[in-house]
Amino acid sequence: MQAFTTLKGLVAPMDRANVDTDAIIPKQFLKSIKRTGYGPFLFDEWRYEDRGEPGMDCTNRPLKKDFVLNQARYQGAKILLARENFGCGSSREHAPWAILDYGFTCVIAPSFADIFYNNCFKNGILPIVLDDAIVDQLFRESLASEAYALNVDLQAQTVTTPSGASFSFEVDAFRKECLLKGLDDIGLTLIEADAIRAYEDQRRGQAPWLGL
Amino acid sequence: MARTLFDKVWDQHVVKANEDGSTLLYIDRHLVHEVTSPQAFEGLRLTGRKPWRASAAVATPDHNVPTTDRAKGIVDPVSRIQVEALDDNCREFGITEFGMHDVRQGVVHVVGPEQGLTLPGMTVVCGDSHTSTHGAFASIAMGIGTSEVEHVLATQCLIQKKPKRMRISVEGALPKGITGKDVALYIIGIIGTAGGTGYAIEFAGSAIRELSMEGRMSLCNMAIEAGARCGMVAADQVTLDYVKGRPYSPKAGDWDQAVAAWRELHSDANAVFDKEMLLQASDIAPQVSWGTSPEMVLPVTAAVPHLKDARDAVQHEGWQRALEYMGLKEGVKLTDIAVDKVFIGSCTNGRIEDFRAAAEVVKGKRVASNVYLALAVPGSGLVKKQAEAEGLDEVFRAAGFEWREPGCSMCLAMNADRLEPGERCASTSNRNFEGRQGMGGRTHLVSPAMAAAAAIAGHFVDIRDWE
Numbered sequence: 083m084q085a086f087t088t089l090k091g092l093v094a095p096m097d098r099a100n101v102d103t104d105a106i107i108p109k110q111f112l113k114s115i116k117r118t119g120y121g122p123f124l125f126d127e128w129r130y131e132d133r134g135e136p137g138m139d140c141t142n143r144p145l146k147k148d149f150v151l152n153q154a155r156y157q158g159a160k161i162l163l164a165r166e167n168f169g170c171g172s173s174r175e176h177a178p179w180a181i182l183d184y185g186f187t188c189v190i191a192p193s194f195a196d197i198f199y200n201n202c203f204k205n206g207i208l209p210i211v212l213d214d215a216i217v218d219q220l221f222r223e224s225l226a227s228e229a230y231a232l233n234v235d236l237q238a239q240t241v242t243t244p245s246g247a248s249f250s251f252e253v254d255a256f257r258k259e260c261l262l263k264g265l266d267d268i269g270l271t272l273i274e275a276d277a278i279r280a281y282e283d284q285r286r287g288q289a290p291w292l293g294l
Numbered sequence: 295m296a297r298t299l300f301d302k303v304w305d306q307h308v309v310k311a312n313e314d315g316s317t318l319l320y321i322d323r324h325l326v327h328e329v330t331s332p333q334a335f336e337g338l339r340l341t342g343r344k345p346w347r348a349s350a351a352v353a354t355p356d357h358n359v360p361t362t363d364r365a366k367g368i369v370d371p372v373s374r375i376q377v378e379a380l381d382d383n384c385r386e387f388g389i390t391e392f393g394m395h396d397v398r399q400g401v402v403h404v405v406g407p408e409q410g411l412t413l414p415g416m417t418v419v420c421g422d423s424h425t426s427t428h429g430a431f432a433s434i435a436m437g438i439g440t441s442e443v444e445h446v447l448a449t450q451c452l453i454q455k456k457p458k459r460m461r462i463s464v465e466g467a468l469p470k471g472i473t474g475k476d477v478a479l480y481i482i483g484i485i486g487t488a489g490g491t492g493y494a495i496e497f498a499g500s501a502i503r504e505l506s507m508e509g510r511m512s513l514c515n516m517a518i519e520a521g522a523r524c525g526m527v528a529a530d531q532v533t534l535d536y537v538k539g540r541p542y543s544p545k546a547g548d549w550d551q552a553v554a555a556w557r558e559l560h561s562d563a564n565a566v567f568d569k570e571m572l573l574q575a576s577d578i579a580p581q582v583s584w585g586t587s588p589e590m591v592l593p594v595t596a597a598v599p600h601l602k603d604a605r606d607a608v609q610h611e612g613w614q615r616a617l618e619y620m621g622l623k624e625g626v627k628l629t630d631i632a633v634d635k636v637f638i639g640s641c642t643n644g645r646i647e648d649f650r651a652a653a654e655v656v657k658g659k660r661v662a663s664n665v666y667l668a669l670a671v672p673g674s675g676l677v678k679k680q681a682e683a684e685g686l687d688e689v690f691r692a693a694g695f696e697w698r699e700p701g702c703s704m705c706l707a708m709n710a711d712r713l714e715p716g717e718r719c720a721s722t723s724n725r726n727f728e729g730r731q732g733m734g735g736r737t738h739l740v741s742p743a744m745a746a747a748a749a750i751a752g753h754f755v756d757i758r759d760w761e
């Protein structure tokens with residue numbers, strides 16, 4: 083997993099509450115055998131005029147012009163600014179996979195759905211909860227000025243605006259540590275590699291037939 | 295201190311006990327199939343990780359493989375891609391695979407024990423809920439999700455919280471015609487589909503000891519339908535006899551040492567369980583499920599329940615919905631229910647003993663005219679071969695059954711074998727959920743002999759009265 087330390091990134095404001103995982107990545111894409119490649123289908127129904135199917139080439143599909151991610155000024159955005167209860171619905175890990183594959187590594191919202199919030203950390207995405215009023219302010223500012231970028235510092239737990247205003251956010255110490263070091267569950271277990279090897283050595287003698 | 299069977303196997307696999315109460319548990323055997331593994335392999339690729347111990351994993355495609363005309367390949371593109379992805383991934387990561395055209399291919403839970411990949415005292419995982427099957431070998435066998443599949447591939451470990459322990463003892467001799475499947479359904483009928491939640495269940499008692507390994511596997515297979523994390527049976531001579539001489543079983547040099555270790559794989563006399571239950575084998579009749587959950591099950595002599603007998607509002611609603619979906623009226627005798635299709639196979643009942651039992655019932659008889667499809671689908675290529683060597687395929691064909699290639703088939707309808715809306719099926723599989731065998735399909739779970747008898751009679755019959 084990619085480590086997350088600091089990020090200076092363009093903001094894309096998605097001004098809707100209760101964005102569910104089926105909107106983030108519609109169910110026809112769950113048949114895929116991959117965990118990458120979902121980026122072109124992120125928010126598929128909101129983004130395109132036609133219906134997306136797995137494996138489609140998206141370069142020439144008709145776009146819904148008004149949709150935020152289709153506007154020229156938000157191309158290359160790394161931070162998704164969202165409203166309350168972002169990521170509700172099913173537990174599909176395809177939702178964070180799609181967000182990450184599109185290029186977002188940080189989502190800011192007043193609140194998140196629980197499973198989605200957890201899934202973000204597992205995939206190297208930092209979900210930040212900020213007060214309603216602050217999120218409101220960020221929406222206003224990002225809509226008002228082009229190339230609006232925020233500075234996110236995970237170590238310091240702060241979000242800083244172009245004008246220098248800084249807001250702090252909460253994050254679980256354990257998850258913070260994992261993200262800072264780029265450790266997923268597997269990475270964490272691999273810290274115990276010596277213990278696993280020691281176990282295997284001892285077990286090999288007890289049960290040679292296991293082929294350890 | 296006296297320990298349960300589960301404790302003994304668990305203790306032997308603890309790599310590290312964490313402060314938060316979780317355990318880093320070592321996994322001996324990892325079985326892999328095509329549906330739940332592709333993203334796990336891709337995860338390894340994206341992070342540049344290698345399997346920790348590639349030889350611990352063995353793969354075979356089962357859910358998506360066609361059961362007819364294999365030479366033509368897989369027609370459905372989505373199914374084909376999943377199966378091909380498994381082939382590619384196994385090649386790339388150095389994992390042994392019994393591919394679609396290998397005689398050892400089959401339903402992963404049939405293949406594991408058959409090859410001696412599942413051994414007593416092991417920890418066994420697979421990205422599939424019916425991994426509980428392998429607990430019949432006194433192993434801790436658990437189903438896991440895709441992210442855990444990746445975790446096991448990369449680390450050979452899982453982070454686990456220890457479940458509570460329950461013992462269900464079935465005492466006395468099983469009446470004639472009663473199989474492991476009937477015992478499983480009977481237990482689920484009593485404790486319900488959430489009865490085992492949070493527990494590892496050990497099945498014990500003289501009736502369980504009397505079961506063959508096939509019967510024990512059918513029983514443990516369905517522990518998951520009772521909500522349990524896993525099901526287990528202590529190792530005994532029956533276990534050892536089954537394991538001996540299989541391709542991956544310990545060879546002569548190691549065999550005696552292995553047997554000495556395996557002889558310890560039973561609960562100590564004074565072991566304390568978090569929950570205990572005692573059942574009498576003589577109370578068990580052939581079981582038939584009537585509803586859309588494995589707990590909606592009754593003895594074949596019974597009738598579909600009356601709503602007024604529901605114990606509470608929740609059950610009332612569940613029954614009502616089930617009656618509607620199943621197209622059944624209250625009070626109808628189970629033996630009056632006619633079937634359209636019959637399916638004998640799956641990881642619950644796709645082993646040689648199952649086909650022997652079913653063949654014995656259909657021998658010299660014909661499938662009833664109202665039954666327009668009767669499928670016999672071996673659990674593996676080797677089961678198929680063995681059955682053919684015994685002439686069972688001819689017995690089935692002569693009776694009007696179709697004799698197919700091995701795979702999951704109509705257990706979950708991911709390939710072309712499925713029920714059409716409204717069709718009623720006597721099935722030896724393990725789940726009767728809405729749509730499980732095809733959209734709108736109606737599943738009745740039974741033992742192989744009961745399914746075979748239903749095919750011949752055209753409706754459910756009490757196998758104890760069968761001539």
Ligand code: SF4
Nearest residue numbers: 424640641702705706
């Ligand atoms: S036979 Fe059925 S229950 Fe068993 S693994 Fe296949 S689909 Fe799952």
